[in-house]
Amino acid sequence: MITVPPGIEDWACLRGPAAVLDAVHTRARRGHHTETGTLTTVVLTAEQRREVALLLGTRWELSGKPVRLQDLAAKLSEHHLTVRGLVEALHGEQIEPDKERRSRAQTEAAAERGRAATFLIESGVAAPAVERWLADTGWPRPGSGELQALAEQVATVITRLRTTSSGVRLAQLAADTLHDAHALDADRQLGRGVARLLAIVHDLPRPQRAGRAWRAAWAGAGVVCDGVSSRVLALNLPLTGESPATRLCRAAPGEPVWLTLRSLTGPWTAPAVDVFVCENPTVAETAADALGPACPPLVCTDGIASGAALDLLAGLATAGCTIHARADFDPAGFTIADQVLSVAPDALPWRFDVRIYADQCGLSGPHGTSGSLAAAVAELRVAYDHAGMPVHEERVLALLLSDLATESRSFD
Template identity: 60%
Template structure:
């Protein structure tokens, strides 16, 4: 591994130059994905770059990851990572702010690139879900009157995590949920890792048990994970879609 890291380091651009991460990987390793965030070599070089330049140690393909590579003249892909949003109250010079303002009431995919360049947010409620059906149904039912929404579309991308970080630090109140299954617990853990003050949105034992036709009062102190471990039956967001839309409709916006 040390020899591979050294080979990448020797191939870095001059201080006044720049290259793309995939281009560097293809040149040095003949594999455009050899330096991706999920590859040991990519993580090793990024952490070395961060240490050399006194930056935060990158732990995922997020802001710290991009900053580490940028410090050594390497640009990361900013368009493949994306997140679905609706009525997001963004301001500032980042292209995402102008895009959101241009299409109120319409679901919009934002790339990591569009979120770069400086963002400000208007504090308020933001509802986070896993599945695009929830956002599309909300847009159909409420349009521009729908509260702000963020959809991870499965596991949160770097764009989704960076956006939720910005929303949380900007004073927004995040309300999160996902499918109630093992993957959903991983998703919500990732949301909480960047927005620890976020609160569950019908992601609780009572919702789960009622949807299964069980009495939530039988085990009043049971957590959602405990209830799921007991029954083991997933509950997808689409199964409670009417309740979710009712929550959004009742939220002042």
């Protein structure tokens, strides 16, 4: 790399010369000449012109004309420098034109994508399945090395699965293969990477989260997912069928019970009844105290909905139940409502609308016209952005209990 004389280096650090040399750097990246031409786009203040004139001379300063690169090149040649050479020396690297950089990046990305595909194919996955997996938008863009690293890890797990007995638990597989029991969790990119590839191989729905599609993808490879960590609180659900959840609900009328994913396995259904959904256990406990077995079916997500909660609501919606859902009036509550809508698109709002929110906040103005949960959430987000005041379910507990009492019914 060229050595820049101290005087020239000091000059280049001044604001005027720095602006000129930045423009030269841009020209070089765009593939334009750097030793000839005029920098018409560089606008200099009087002070900046004075600084540039320390090299180009007073005559140029007084001329009011833009910088000509041939003049700059002539002055720098006295110090055995070129314009481009000075810029590169100051940046500590050669300037790569944008066109060449993009071409190189595309070549490197294609090469990395090819290496990623090779890892997966060598693990025994068919090429068409690998291409579908690579087309997934959830992976790192090729070119940084991250896609290759992910594919190599996915291939390691796939290879291990071919010699693992059916019925192995997911955490055990992760610990044995990757020395981290959580490495294949749904919130890890590697876990999603393996699960989505397995889903493609077995022609199953693409797993979005730790739910039914997630467990089905792993089950296709003989892997059992944790069924007891994910849970949901239920009160008076009239489930029928052979699942453990059915027996748990039947054995505890009027009492909130925790249902896990494990207990929800096996065939179960429900009559087409109205089911109310809340966020906080206080609502479920208070309803149980006040109404007992007469309380209508109630599901409590206990915060952000778990896989068990979403599976339960999906099953209830499929059975024809009408889902009335609510949560806290805050961003987390709106997320919960979105989760409910992902499995029960026809869900209705339960005291979860702009009118209730405005009343609790002491606000005036339009109260909204939403009839669906989706519309209610859209209106609530606008109102919340304007007011910025969270309102928790406990604030409207009396209203909720009144609704449940009105809908109360007895179950055998």
